Amino acid sequence: MSTNKTLYQRDPHYIPRVAAVHDMCGYGKCSLTAAIPILSAAGCDVCPVPTALFSAHTKFEHYTFHDTTDMLPGYLDAWVQEGVELDGIYSGFLGSAEQVSIIQRMYRQYPQALRLVDPVMGDGGHMYPTYTPELCQATARLVDGADLLLPNLTEASLLTGLPYEGQDLDQAQVQERLKALLGMGARNVVLKGIDHKDGFLRNYVACADQGGAEEPVELKHEKLPYMIHGTGDAFASAVCGALFAGRSLDEAARIAGEFVRSAMEHTPAQPDFEQRGVSFELDLKDLTALTQTL
Numbered sequence: 001m002s003t004n005k006t007l008y009q010r011d012p013h014y015i016p017r018v019a020a021v022h023d024m025c026g027y028g029k030c031s032l033t034a035a036i037p038i039l040s041a042a043g044c045d046v047c048p049v050p051t052a053l054f055s056a057h058t059k060f061e062h063y064t065f066h067d068t069t070d071m072l073p074g075y076l077d078a079w080v081q082e083g084v085e086l087d088g089i090y091s092g093f094l095g096s097a098e099q100v101s102i103i104q105r106m107y108r109q110y111p112q113a114l115r116l117v118d119p120v121m122g123d124g125g126h127m128y129p130t131y132t133p134e135l136c137q138a139t140a141r142l143v144d145g146a147d148l149l150l151p152n153l154t155e156a157s158l159l160t161g162l163p164y165e166g167q168d169l170d171q172a173q174v175q176e177r178l179k180a181l182l183g184m185g186a187r188n189v190v191l192k193g194i195d196h197k198d199g200f201l202r203n204y205v206a207c208a209d210q211g212g213a214e215e216p217v218e219l220k221h222e223k224l225p226y227m228i229h230g231t232g233d234a235f236a237s238a239v240c241g242a243l244f245a246g247r248s249l250d251e252a253a254r255i256a257g258e259f260v261r262s263a264m265e266h267t268p269a270q271p272d273f274e275q276r277g278v279s280f281e282l283d284l285k286d287l288t289a290l291t292q293t294l
């Protein structure tokens with residue numbers, strides 16, 4: 001089964017501009033330090049909107065956190081004054097609940113821009129330390145009208161109220177979560193990280209214009225026997241990059257899964273690999289080759 005759906009028609013001589021609304025981490029590759037290189041490798045002009053500044057991500061014992069909410073209205077006003085145009089708004093980890101209203105303001109200001117929402121809130125059944133129930137409720141407001149929503153299973157539970165039942169979900173449980181997310185107004189969903197402990201990871205693609213009635217598309221690839229932080233951001237950024245390169249949704253999710261798997265294969269060769277995050281630098285040229293239409 002294939003949805004074979006294209007969200008963005010790429011003119012081969014045009015470079016799409018995408019606002020990346022994520023935090024910046026000094027160490028531990030995730031968020032903007034994933035989104036900027038990965039989307040650029042896929043042929044996008046990335047304009048960062050930093051939602052917070054961290055010395056390192058929240059899986060570290062020691063980190064500093066600076067919420068940037070206060071500076072964002074002026075930052076975006078200045079873009080409007082300069083006539084900056086956007087083809088996409090790709091949001092992820094947020095610093096405060098008020099930032100959801102700021103993203104909605106961007107949606108009003110750039111009505112043609114694709115709305116790509118990675119509803120970063122937690123994993124393994126737990127919220128990230130700087131997330132609060134209020135911030136999760138606010139994040140849920142981004143589901144309605146999202147052209148693409150990219151939750152993991154923890155985030156799918158937080159958004160839908162369905163229980164978190166681990167990563168080993170059967171087809172009916174996957175379908176239930178996808179239907180609930182489409183029912184909340186997401187136009188397309190990629191549900192990440194289903195793990196039957198059979199040596200593969202599975203990602204599922206579902207589209208609202210199929211009424212949620214069709215079987216979702218299952219994309220499976222090898223699972224490497226270690227976990228590294230930041231895979232969700234690398235995966236979501238690669239899906240978005242491939243979409244802006246004109247790839248279909250299924251193909252974008254397949255390309256992104258292979259990109260993360262391949263990058264994870266290179267990662268253990270690096271010192272402190274479990275700390276530094278996914279080392280995808282050597283894989284960027286392959287992402288360019290896979291996504292480029294020029």
Ligand SMILES: Nc1ncnc2c1ncn2[C@@H]1O[C@H](COP(=O)(O)OP(=O)(O)O)[C@@H](O)[C@H]1O
Nearest residue numbers: 123152192193223224226231232235257260261
């Ligand atoms: N151990 C792994 N081996 C291979 N691919 C992986 C591995 N971990 C994650 N990935 C890929 O990255 C995607 C996103 O990772 P995941 O950890 O599920 O996201 P999140 O960080 O949002 O919880 C997965 O769905 C899978 O395609």
Ligand SMILES: Cc1ncc(COP(=O)(O)O)c(C=O)c1O
Nearest residue numbers: 030031057058093230231232233
């Ligand atoms: C500061 C920060 N940004 C982003 C993330 C998202 O990481 P992932 O790619 O694993 O979803 C996290 C998760 O801990 C984080 O702490």
